[in-house]
Amino acid sequence: MRKQIVAGNWKMNKTAEEAVALTSEIVNMVADEVTGSVEVVLCVPFIYLPALQRYVGGRISVGAQNCHQKASGAYTGEISAPMLKSLSVPYVILGHSERRQYFGETDALLAEKVDIALANGLKPIFCCGESLEQRQNEDYLAIIRDQVTNSLFHLPAEQFGQVVIAYEPIWAIGTGLTASADQAQEVHAAIRSHIASKYGAEVADNTTIQYGGSVNAANAAELFACPDVDGGLVGGASLKSRDFVDIIKAIR
Template structure:
């Protein structure tokens, strides 16, 4: 049975005072209101990870994630954070290949394969992001494009390692554009990705892989999206910065 997961990507937002207030509110709400079979994850800026853990560790189904890690184990990479550093402060998850990392920092599928490897070597659960632009969607080859992201960054993994990966589908064309992916469009892509995984790793492995939706998911559309048979939760952006809305999304299953 695959996990239901709602992860909040805070991106480059919140001062430490604001972050402490937000995580405290989320922790109390998750403890009181969210079913324990839903895994909730918060991904604050790396600077705050260890500070916020005293709030999350008291709630069994609330974890913390880094927003990124470097593909090398260590070295002269000023400003970067390694997987070993994250593991040393008991971080559980790391978001890899987010559309903003691909767009603004030029991350490639090859680099992301390295990042996935080192995350797994250090016992982190990668939340691997994939998705297509509006140009690719309109071009008609969007299913094949997103499949290729999985193939090039994940399909070198052994079945045992692949089983530790969470996938997040981000329709880039539906993020901050005013356009919205319908539940039918989300389900189409999630079902296609699961079929693609099954062709490589077998149906059982595909059925056990959590695939999250990450395109402007909010408390209004989450119930319909999460009702789709192949949508196992969400990677939430802006709505994760508001404790009540974020927890309401986690309650949408």
């Protein structure tokens, strides 16, 4: 059974006190219930990682939202993969649409970030997805396949097996719009088929593919019931403990 992962992407939110309070609430609500193949990851601002690690454990961990493509150097304000490794951080989000849009991250750059993350023992949560225009032009599957190919298909199968993929339709991020279960399943199945064409059915069947795009307590159960949807990358709803816990429970 492949791993089911519910990851919260806090983005640039919460003060230090608020971060501790939210983490404590989530852990206290679900610590005894996260079992089997389910994992929970709180992807928090970098400065909170050490403080929040003391509140998590077992199948609940904290992850990072980004890392630089270089191991070190004169890159003021950036965070390196070795820094995250030194904190024993297991996961890092790479290629989120906001990074692509606001910071100009390309497929080639993301391939470098994936490489350095894996070299430092981090598991990338690699984001891919289409814009509204690409969806309307009906070339979205080709766009998504290209993103996966360009940033991930240079990896040997063993390394690819450490990657989590998150499908996030850009038109559904922070808009309140959500892909229907059928739309999500179509894309997830296409991604899995594309992986199988490169690495074979076994690798594809074992790859965790999350859905990200306005996941909430009301739609999580229907999305997670899709055969190729393996949890979610949750934005706004991860900032409210009760909403996020309800999403976690929906994965059963």
